Each structure stands twice: as C-alpha cells, then as structure tokens.
Amino acid sequence: MESVEQDGEQVNRDDLILQQQREIEREISDSTPLVSDQLPLTCLTAEYNGDAVFTAKIQALASKYKYMRRTRPDGNCFFRAFAYSYLEWLISNKAAYDKFRQIAESSKDKLIQLGFPSFTLEDFHGTFMDVINRVNPENPGGVEKNQSELHTIFNEQGYSDYVIVYLRLITSGKLQEDAEFYQHFIEGDMSIEEFRHQEVEPMFKESDHIHIIALSAALGVGVRVEYLDRAEGGTVKAHDFPEGAQPMVFLIYRPGHYDILYPN
Numbered sequence: 001m002e003s004v005e006q007d008g009e010q011v012n013r014d015d016l017i018l019q020q021q022r023e024i025e026r027e028i029s030d031s032t033p034l035v036s037d038q039l040p041l042t043c044l045t046a047e048y049n050g051d052a053v054f055t056a057k058i059q060a061l062a063s064k065y066k067y068m069r070r071t072r073p074d075g076n077c078f079f080r081a082f083a084y085s086y087l088e089w090l091i092s093n094k095a096a097y098d099k100f101r102q103i104a105e106s107s108k109d110k111l112i113q114l115g116f117p118s119f120t121l122e123d124f125h126g127t128f129m130d131v132i133n134r135v136n137p138e139n140p141g142g143v144e145k146n147q148s149e150l151h152t153i154f155n156e157q158g159y160s161d162y163v164i165v166y167l168r169l170i171t172s173g174k175l176q177e178d179a180e181f182y183q184h185f186i187e188g189d190m191s192i193e194e195f196r197h198q199e200v201e202p203m204f205k206e207s208d209h210i211h212i213i214a215l216s217a218a219l220g221v222g223v224r225v226e227y228l229d230r231a232e233g234g235t236v237k238a239h240d241f242p243e244g245a246q247p248m249v250f251l252i253y254r255p256g257h258y259d260i261l262y263p264n
Helices: 002-031 041-048 052-062 077-090 094-113 118-134 142-154 157-177 179-185 192-200 209-219
Strands: 065-069 222-227 237-241 247-254 257-263
Touching (some): 041 052, 041 065, 077 157, 142 157, 157 192, 179 209
C-alpha cells in the first residue's frame, strides 16, 4: 500500500508542478502587452545571456532592421503580428489600402459561399471592417494619428482578438478552397478538414508555414520571416511567402513565437 500512496503523492506533485508552471506562463503572458511599443533590435541580446551564436545572429539582423515590436506569446502571435504590421504599412500606402479594403469587404461573401455560416461571420467581419476603417489614410490627423489609433486598437483585447478570429477564418477558407494543394503541407494522416477545425480556426493554436502561405495567398500580401535559431552559419535565414513576392510584412520567428520587424 505504501508504494501506491507514494505513486499517488508523485502524481499529485507532478500535477502541482504543472499547475504552477501554467500559472507562471499565464502571469508572463498577461503582463506582456498584446503588441509592444517599438524597441531596438538589440533588446533581444539580453534574452540569450551572451550566447555567442545568437549574439552574432542578432547583430547581423540589426544591420537590416532597426526596430521590432513584441507580441504576446499566446499562440495567436503570428496572426496578431501579421495584422498589425500590414495595417501599419497600409496607413502610408493609400492605393494598397483601398485594394485591401475591397478584398476585406468581399471576403465575408466568399466565406459564405465556401459554407461558413453567415451568423458566425457577421460580428467578426463587422469588427474587422471597423478596424480597417479606423486606420484609413484619409482619416483626419494623418499617419501619426492613425498609427496611434492602430496601437490602441491592437492592445484592446476585444478588437485585437476579433481581428485574429477573422483572419483565422480567412486562412481556413483558403485551405478549403485549395485543399488539394495544401494537403501536401500537412504531416501524418490528418485531412484538410480536420486540420482546419483543429489547428487553424481555434484561438491560441500556433501557426506554421501552411498558415502563412494560405493567409498571404488569400489576401495577396507578401510576408518575409527571419528565422532566429541555432542553425549553422552566422546569419539569420529569411523566407518569403509567397516565394518571390515583394514583402510588405516583416516578422522575426523564434521557435514557437513571432514578433514584428522594421527594415532599415
């Protein structure tokens, strides 16, 4: 009986440790802004405690990018970083803004045609369009006011999360629309349908290449991701989505997390 009790104590101890770990992670997440102010890229150096490989790569990256913005590490970081970065770019690009606004406006009807229920889409699409309208380059106050408005919006959980939900639905719709193509990117026996419902549409699910490819294709937005990891070589490898596209969104990826970059 003693061994059984010991096993039970061990299970309880493991549960307690896991619970404490989750509480710490939640505290870190909750204390981190959804999107931070601009920070010098060199702020990354302190995170790696003088690690020679990462220090060299951060220095190389700093020769190409002047600033970064951190995003909350909650599993939604790719979609939040993408949306913030692209809308910020559109503030100074009126023709591209007008084109994107038309794409966003018609996206709800396209999703309905693909079988998404209209009652589910209505609120999310409405909020998505509201956010886009609030950063229109023609709004009074110009670029500076729009950038301030964008930052305020993206740090309000309700608005910020609604934008992410809608982008997840757009991504899911693209995967459904071109299922035969995207099936090749899915490992194992999971179908596109299962992948969409389990890995794309739910909040807090981390994103991979397939998410980036589908979203960039659906919206016609070029994305460059710089990969900061321990791979060989003293430089950070960049990957453009879609391949060969002119990037408007620049992100840094560290295992499990995306932040926003600002080129020199």
